[in-house]
Amino acid sequence: MTEDRYAGRPFLRLLECLALDAIGELDPQQRTVLEAMTPKLAESLGREGTWQQIVAAQMNWGDGIEVAIRELWDRNSAVAREEGIELTPDEFSMLFADANTSEADND
Template identity: 40%
Template sequence: MQANPRYAGKPLLRLLECYVLWAIDELPEKEASSLVSMTPKLQNLYKSDGQWQDIIAGTVDMDAEMPERLKVLWARNVEIAQQNGAALTPQQFAEMVVDDNFAG
C-alpha cells in the first residue's frame, strides 16, 4: 500500500479508498494484486470470510448495491467536473467519497 501521512494510524482509510477505486473500475492492478494477497490477513483481522472487497464492505456495513451506486456517482462527478472545466481523478473521487461517508 502507499506510504502517505493521510493513512497514518488509519489503515482502514486506504482500504476504503481501494474499495471505491475497485467499484469504479479504477483500482491499479498492482494494488489489486496486493489486496488479493492480503485477503487472508484481512479475513483474520476482521474475522470475516470472502474476498477483500466483501470484508471491507462488511466492516462498514455497505450493502450489495454500493458498487453500482459508486459507479453512478463517479460518472456524475466526472461530468460535473468537466462542465466546470476541471478534472477529477479516480483517487480524488475515492478520497472525497471516503472522507464524506466513512472518515470519523
C-alpha cells in the same frame, strides 16, 4: 497522497481501493496485493469473502455498493466537467473515503 493521510487510519486506504475498483481504476499491482492480504484482513476483521466484500461489510454496506459508487463517480465526473474541472480517479477515491469516515474513526 501522503503517508500522513493514513497515519492511524489504515482502513482509509482500503476504502479508496474499493472506490477505485468499483470504477475500474484500481492498479493491477494494488489488486494483487489486496487479494494476497485477503486472508489476513478476513481474520483481523472477523469477516469472510473477497477483500471487497470484507471492506463493504465492515462499513455495513450491502450488495450493490459497487454500482452505487460507480453512479457517484459518473455524477461527480459530469459535474466536474461542466465546471471545467478534471476529477481524477484518485481524487474521487480520496473524496469518497473522506465522505464515509471521520478523523475520529478508529480503523
